[in-house]
Amino acid sequence: MIKVLKYMKPYWLSVIGVILFVFGQVQCDLALPDMMSDIVTYGIQYGGITSPLPEAMSSSTMEHMSYFLDKEAYETLMDKYELVEQGDAQYVETYPLLETEDVYVLEEDIQSSAIEKAFLAVTALESEDVLSSMSIPSADALYQAMDASSEVRNTVLSTVDEMLGSYTEENLTNASIMAVSGEYEKLGMDKNILQMQYILVEGLEMLGVTLAGSLCAIASAYLASRTATAACRDMRKDVFTKVESFSPAEFSSFSTASLITRTTNDIQQVQMIMTMLLRIVLLAPMMGFTSLFKVLRYPSMFSILLWVLAAIIILMGVLFVFALPKFRIIQKLLDRLNLVTREQLEGMLVIRAFNNQSYEEKKFDDVNSDITRVNIFVNRLMAIMMPAMTFIMSFASILIVWFGARQIDQGIMEIGSMMAFIQYAMHVLMSFMIIAAIFIMIPRSSVSAGRINAVLETEVSIKDKENPVSLPSGRQQIVFDDVCFRYPGAEEDVLSHISFIANPSETIAFIGSTGSGKSTLINLLPRFYDVTSGKITIGGVDIRDVTQHELRERIGYVPQKGVLFSGTIESNLRYGNEEADDTTMHNALSVSQAEEFVSRMPEGLNSPIAQGGTNVSGGQKQRLSIARALTRENADIFIFDDTFSALDYATDAKLRSALSTMVEKTKATVFIVAQRVSTIRNADKIIVLDEGKMAGIGTHDELMETCSVYQEIAHSQLSQEELAK
Numbered sequence: 001m002i003k004v005l006k007y008m009k010p011y012w013l014s015v016i017g018v019i020l021f022v023f024g025q026v027q028c029d030l031a032l033p034d035m036m037s038d039i040v041t042y043g044i045q046y047g048g049i050t051s052p053l054p055e056a057m058s059s060s061t062m063e064h065m066s067y068f069l070d071k072e073a074y075e076t077l078m079d080k081y082e083l084v085e086q087g088d089a090q091y092v093e094t095y096p097l098l099e100t101e102d103v104y105v106l107e108e109d110i111q112s113s114a115i116e117k118a119f120l121a122v123t124a125l126e127s128e129d130v131l132s133s134m135s136i137p138s139a140d141a142l143y144q145a146m147d148a149s150s151e152v153r154n155t156v157l158s159t160v161d162e163m164l165g166s167y168t169e170e171n172l173t174n175a176s177i178m179a180v181s182g183e184y185e186k187l188g189m190d191k192n193i194l195q196m197q198y199i200l201v202e203g204l205e206m207l208g209v210t211l212a213g214s215l216c217a218i219a220s221a222y223l224a225s226r227t228a229t230a231a232c233r234d235m236r237k238d239v240f241t242k243v244e245s246f247s248p249a250e251f252s253s254f255s256t257a258s259l260i261t262r263t264t265n266d267i268q269q270v271q272m273i274m275t276m277l278l279r280i281v282l283l284a285p286m287m288g289f290t291s292l293f294k295v296l297r298y299p300s301m302f303s304i305l306l307w308v309l310a311a312i313i314i315l316m317g318v319l320f321v322f323a324l325p326k327f328r329i330i331q332k333l334l335d336r337l338n339l340v341t342r343e344q345l346e347g348m349l350v351i352r353a354f355n356n357q358s359y360e361e362k363k364f365d366d367v368n369s370d371i372t373r374v375n376i377f378v379n380r381l382m383a384i385m386m387p388a389m390t391f392i393m394s395f396a397s398i399l400i401v402w403f404g405a406r407q408i409d410q411g412i413m414e415i416g417s418m419m420a421f422i423q424y425a426m427h428v429l430m431s432f433m434i435i436a437a438i439f440i441m442i443p444r445s446s447v448s449a450g451r452i453n454a455v456l457e458t459e460v461s462i463k464d465k466e467n468p469v470s471l472p473s474g475r476q477q478i479v480f481d482d483v484c485f486r487y488p489g490a491e492e493d494v495l496s497h498i499s500f501i502a503n504p505s506e507t508i509a510f511i512g513s514t515g516s517g518k519s520t521l522i523n524l525l526p527r528f529y530d531v532t533s534g535k536i537t538i539g540g541v542d543i544r545d546v547t548q549h550e551l552r553e554r555i556g557y558v559p560q561k562g563v564l565f566s567g568t569i570e571s572n573l574r575y576g577n578e579e580a581d582d583t584t585m586h587n588a589l590s591v592s593q594a595e596e597f598v599s600r601m602p603e604g605l606n607s608p609i610a611q612g613g614t615n616v617s618g619g620q621k622q623r624l625s626i627a628r629a630l631t632r633e634n635a636d637i638f639i640f641d642d643t644f645s646a647l648d649y650a651t652d653a654k655l656r657s658a659l660s661t662m663v664e665k666t667k668a669t670v671f672i673v674a675q676r677v678s679t680i681r682n683a684d685k686i687i688v689l690d691e692g693k694m695a696g697i698g699t700h701d702e703l704m705e706t707c708s709v710y711q712e713i714a715h716s717q718l719s720q721e722e723l724a725k
Contacts, residue, residue: 004270004449005277007231014227018278021220026286028213030294033423035206039199041416042177047191048198051109052116052176054183056095057081059102061122061183064143067153068118068160077115082107096188103187116176121160123179134159174414224278232271239263239455247462248528249488254455257338262455265334266448273445281438288431291424298413298421301403305425308396312432315388319381326378328447333371340367389433396429397422461488462527464547471546471554475504475636475667476539478525483534485520493532494520495692500685504636505663507670509680511713512689518673519560519641521689525671526555526639538636554636556629558643560673562621564613569598570605572624577631588630591658593651594623622646626655635668642673652679677714686710 008015042050062081066074081104084091091105092098126139134156136142146153167175184191243259254262295302344351344360351360404418478501485495495517502508510518524531527548535542543551556576564572573585580588585605589595597620601607613621622643629638644652656679663670674680681700688696688703688710696707703710 003453004235005274007235008227008274010234011227011230014223015278018220018223018227019282021216021223022279022282023286025213025216025220026283026290028209028216029287030290030424030427031209032206032213033294033420035202035209036423037414037416037420039202039206039416040419041414043195043199043202045415046177047181048195049177049180049184049191050198051180052173053106053110053119054180055106056187056189057104057119057183058097058186059083059104061119061186062104064122064125064139065115065118067143067146068121068157069114073112073114073118076110076112077118080106080108080110094189097186117164117172120164120172120176120179123182124163124175125156125160220283221279224275227278228271228274231274232267235270235452236263236267239267239452242456242458242460245460245462246458247460248523249461250458252488253458255335255339257342258335258451259455260342261335261338262448262451266451269445269448270452273442276438280434284431284434284438287427288435291427291431294424295421295428298417301400301407301421304396304399304403305428308392308399308425308429309432311392312389312429315385315392316433319385323378323381326374329374330371330378333367333374337367337371340364389429393426393429396425400425462530462548465545468547468550469541469545471541471550472539475669477504478502478637478669479537481535481537483521483524483536484532485517485524485529486532493692495524498534498694500687500694500697502669502671502685504669505667506684507660507663507672507682509672509674509683509686510689511674511677511680511686511710512695513713515691516689517692518689522639522641522671522673525637526552526557556632556635556638556668558625558629558638558640560641560643562613562618562625562643562646564609564616564621564624566611567609568603568606569601569609569624572609573605573628573631576628577633580631584631584633585627587633588627591630591655591662592623592627593647593655593658594620594627597623618646619648619651623651623655630662633666635666638663638668638670640670640672642675644672644679645675649678652676656682677717688713 038050042048062077065077069077084095084098084103084105086098086100086102088098091103095103095105097103125142134142136145142156146156164172181191184194240263243263295305340363344364351357400418400422404413404421407413408415408418480498480500480502483495483498484493486493498521500508510521512518520529523529524536525543527543530544535544537543538546538551538554565575570585573588574580577584582605586595589598598604598607609615609624613624616624622645626640626643629635629640644655647655659670660682662668672680672683677700680686684699685697686700686703687694688707690709695709696703698706704714
């Protein structure tokens with residue numbers, strides 16, 4: 001898997017962008033629970049009051065706080081609050097008490113626990129419950145008693161210390177905020193306005209954070225998709241380029257169906273996991289571990305999360321063990337399905353001719369059923385996962401609410417904090433679930449990545465040398481010097497000690513029984529295979545020392561099986577020579593005897609050709625294939641690998657006559673593989689092959705006198721009168 005990830009290296013800027021945007025998304029998402037907690041706690045529960053000290057207090061409250069503060073602390077208090085005298089029109093509307101009493105307004109924040117406790121003590125002592133418990137009729141009477149008697153003063157201070165000492169830190173903050181609320185009521189302030197302002201401001205901030213998080217999510221998804229798509233585009237190109245460089249030896253290692261699957265489905269799997277790596281695999285750990293640190297603020301409930309995480313890990317482990325082997329099987333079955341489908345489509349006419357549709361349907365159904373069965377098994381495993389996860393997460397929420405409610409009742413936790421804990425816990429659980437799911441999906445993509453790497457890392461047997469040489473210009477002598485060839489893995493040579501010379505303007509023909517090595521021998525010249533021993537030279541230069549591109553630029557090749565590409569007749573002809581003009585194409589059609597049927601087509605050269613040339617006959621396809629090779633009118637070598645077999649005798653004769661005329665003009669060397677003696681009897685040299693060895697070489701007349709193998713072939717095809725001619 002790591003090897004295919006290197007394709008993201010050229011897009012490192014996009015990867016960094018994804019990381020930054022994912023980080024921004026995580027920070028925004030994790031800010032929302034705390035903001036929601038603040039809105040619930042301070043906006044709803046405390047009416048918009050966030051500070052344990054009031055923004056404004058009455059002069060009487062300020063005076064009474066002096067009883068519970070030392071001189072330095074009281075001076076600090078007085079420095080932070082500004083006195084606003086009664087009747088000040090600027091403040092009366094905000095603080096109605098100004099009509100009858102002076103008010104102190106906070107000018108600068110104070111961070112002092114002593115002052116907070118003093119304020120709480122003043123408000124607590126003024127409550128009716130505390131006064132009645134001390135048998136004092138009013139707050140004024142209490143302070144008068146404290147002024148009059150040090151014993152009373154000490155008793156009150158002791159009572160206050162005992163009362164405040166019973167509070168936890170959370171209780172103390174809550175009580176202080178409630179005391180601030182009471183002070184605002186005392187001032188006659190409209191707390192609804194204060195509450196609405198707080199909720200509105202916090203709500204707008206929360207909306208802004210949500211919008212920022214959404215934009216980060218969109219940007220990261222966009223960049224991740226572009227990066228993964230571009231990387232897999234490059235990978236697909238490299239796989240296709242690699243396959244193009246394969247010789248038949250490499251193609252024997254991979255079926256066509258398998259190569260199609262690797263280029264499509266396997267790369268699609270890798271693209272999906274790349275996108276997930278950039279998005280979800282980055283997001284989940286960031287979200288999970290950051291949320292984990294957040295929930296550590298609530299140690300009393302952290303154990304609930306640990307138990308739930310353990311349950312998720314166990315569930316994912318079980319799924320992982322059962323699902324991983326099936327993913328490997330699925331990819332192999334896809335290869336098999338493609339192979340069977342392709343085989344049946346290509347052989348449809350044969351299948352119908354032998355009435356074997358039911359047999360082929362059964363074969364397809366067997367493969368289809370196998371892959372369906374495995375996919376159903378995997379999908380059922382995945383289907384189990386989501387309900388199980390939903391149940392676990394819902395159960396976790398219930399546990400959190402259960403234990404959280406008890407802590408709220410004890411004053412240890414606030415409602416907003418419990419709600420925030422639930423959200424953080426869900427982030428943690430969801431992140432770990434995603435990570436576990438990724439670990440299930442990665443093996444399947446790893447299988448695909450391994451199959452892709454198998455293609456990319458295949459050593460090509462036909463390679464250019466590091467310091468190639470160039471062929472001499474012009475027509476050159478071609479020499480097969482003691483050539484032997486053995487297929488990879490074979491025990492015996494299929495060609496043994498083949499030696500002959502082909503001069504410019506000569507036509508060299510090869511004939512022999514089926515399996516004698518004719519096509520194999522002719523395929524050595526364009527280096528579809530390399531000789532096992534011996535050498536082939538052009539103008540004295542070993543063709544293995546020349547680049548494949550330069551060598552094949554000198555050759556016009558017609559394969560044994562005519563192959564046409566989807567497009568038009570013109571596009572197929574230009575496939576042999578992109579710069580071919582109309583004159584060149586018409587000359588090629590004329591020599592190949594294809595001009596007659598092309599001229600009858602309504603659109604002429606622009607007539608469409610279906611994929612594989614299925615809309616033309618076998619003979620027409622063969623002639624168009626010959627015409628494509630002949631558009632390389634400057635080629636030094638023409639190879640016709642049994643390409644006249646689909647032609648009738650009259651067309652064959654016309655084509656050979658026109659070809660001979662062209663060869664005389666161009667001085668090209670022509671190699672013809674044929675089954676019919678009539679096709680090659682006028683060749684300059686006829687090479688007879690028998691079980692991979694040369695049984696004879698010479699003209700038709702010479703071979704009729706010296707080569708028994710050739711005589712047998714000739715007598716089996718031609719009558720005595722034809723031979724006499």
